[in-house]
Amino acid sequence: MxxxxxxxxxxxxxxxxxxxxxxxxxxxxxxxxxxxxxxxxxxxxxxxxxxxxxxxxxxxxxxxxxxxxxxxxxxxxxxxxxxxxxxxxxxxxxxIAGSTFPGVATAWLAKMKPGWADETYRKAAYVIDTYLSPALRRQSVTTLTTKQAADALAGIPPSLAAKARGYLGQIVNYAIHEGLREDGRLLSLRGVLPKAEKGHIPAAVDLGDVRKLVRAVADYPIAVTRAALTVAMLTAQRPGTVARMEWVEVDLDAGEWAIPAAKMKTRHAHIVPLPKQAVEALRGMQAYTDGKQFVFPALYQQTTPHLHRDALSNALRKMGFAGKHATHGFRGMFRTVARERLNIPVDVLEAQLAHAKKDEIQKAYDRTQFLDERRKAVQKWADYLDALRADNGGKVVTINRKAG
The missing domain is CATH 3.30.160.390 (Integrase, DNA-binding domain)
Structure with missing residues (x-):
């Protein structure tokens, strides 16, 4: 040396x-x-x-x-x-270089997906891909500050901002657990969003409004959207689930729709009885998609392999129901009007809506589906709406239909 x-x-x-x-x-x-x-x-x-x-x-x-x-x-x-x-x-x-927000957010979504219902994952992916990742594409989760996160939230519609704030917090926690961010370095996002008045999803519940809605749906010119709105209205299922209905789930002869657990918010499979009017609407879709996977095909310029749920919302807006009735509002309309006007028991209504049990004991032991009662209830509901559309004051009448 x-x-x-x-x-x-x-x-x-x-x-x-x-x-x-x-x-x-x-x-x-x-x-x-x-x-x-x-x-x-x-x-x-x-x-x-x-x-x-x-x-x-x-x-x-x-x-x-x-x-x-x-x-x-x-x-x-x-x-x-x-x-x-x-x-x-x-x-x-x-x-820092390997912890860009979009990359970490994608990894978090992949981790969460197996434990989520499809619709839960869809919502989270939509908010992240549409709003958070574009706004934070140049940021690293390792060094992401509260100010940067708050600025990203400021550009998100109020209806989605609260969800986005929750996703941001969970993504940062994930980054800490993965060793991509210092322990305890959380974001302080409480109070960064303006307080919004909490309200119910708009739904038509007055008979005059319900009548206008039923007639507008029946007269909607696009057959695919009209059929999907009809099924959503008659079954009171979530619009996203209706839009993603698959032929393998449907038994038209038995008048049943078997929704798999992966598509349900409750993570439990759900049997939905179909009234004759819903079966008729679905048979009309066979001319479009018989032999294919999804019942309702995507419309022009839609990127999904099936009808996009936004097509249902857009249709209602075009019909003049913006702020008055949302696609999710069909559930509220069924829950309110069917109870008040048709005296259908609350337990039967809740079973049809597939609402999660609020009590832990109920969650563990109550698996009652009220399938027979629900079958009668949805048929009564469909007949009632037909009667309203016919302008006879909602008086339920027996409607004879040819088989098939």
């Missing part, structure tokens, strides 16, 4: 031969067989001799190499291993 001598000069480094040439205080340049000139520093920590690498000459000048060596010696005086400090700094930089 070459002996430590006086300070190096740029010319001396440029002309240095194979071997090590010292500058002082442990700093030296090592000339390799390939001609590279690499800055190194030897030091001792905890009784062991170690090495630091500072880059290659001339990319790293003599002055810069000496500055790096001085900083390393300062760490040693404070009892810190400069090699370990450098390794941690490099690892932190890699974590």
């Amino acid at each position: 070459a002996k430590e001598s006086g300070k190096l000069t740029a010319l001396a480094v440029k002309n240095a031969k194979l071997g090590k040439h010292f500058d002082g205080s442990g700093l030296y340049v090592e000339v390799t067989a390939g001609g590279s000139r690499l800055w190194r520093m030897k030091y001792r920590y905890a009784g062991k001799e170690k090495r630091l690498a500072f880059g290659a000459f001339p990319e790293v000048s003599i002055a810069e190499a000496r500055d790096r060596a001085a900083k390393a010696r300062a760490l040693l005086r404070d009892g810190i291993d400069p090699g370990a400090a450098k390794a941690e700094k490099t690892a932190a930089a890699k974590r």
Whole structure:
């Protein structure tokens, strides 16, 4: 090993031969067989001799190499291993570079998907892909600040902002658990959203409004959307589930729709009895999609393989029901009007809606489906709506239909 001598000069480094040439205080340049000139520093920590690498000459000048060596010696005086400090700094930089918000959000969604209903996953993916990831595409979850998160939330519609805030918090927690963010470094997002008045989903419940709605749906010119709205209205199922109805789930002869657990918010499979009017609407869809997977085909320019649920909302807006009745409002209409006007028992209505049991004991032991009662109830409901549309005051009449 070459002996430590006086300070190096740029010319001396440029002309240095194979071997090590010292500058002082442990700093030296090592000339390799390939001609590279690499800055190194030897030091001792905890009784062991170690090495630091500072880059290659001339990319790293003599002055810069000496500055790096001085900083390393300062760490040693404070009892810190400069090699370990450098390794941690490099690892932190890699974590930041590999922890972009869109990437971590995608990984979080993938982790959550197996335990979620399809509709729950769809909502979360929609909010993240449409709003959060575009707004935070340049941010790392490792360094994401409350201010940055709050700015991203500010650009989200109020109806979705609260959901987005919850997703942000969960994604940050996930990042902490994965070692991508420091322990305990949570976002403080309470109060960043303006307080919004809580209200029920708009639903037609007055008989005059219900009559107008039933007639508007019956007269809607697009057959696919009209049929889907009809099924949603007659079965009181969630609009997203209706839009994604598959032929394999439907038995038209038996008048039943078997929704698999993966599509249900409650994570329990749900049997939906179909009134004759719903069966008739579904038979009309066979001309469009018989032999295919989904009952309701996607409309022009829709990217989904089936009818998009937004097509139902758009149809209601076009019919003049914006702010008066939403697609989800068919459930509220059924729950209110069928109870008040047809005296259908609450338990039967709740079973048809597939509402989750609120009481833990009910969740564990009550699996009553009231299938026979619900079959009678939905047929009574469909006949009642037919009667309203016919403008006879809602008096239920028996309607004879040809088989098929």
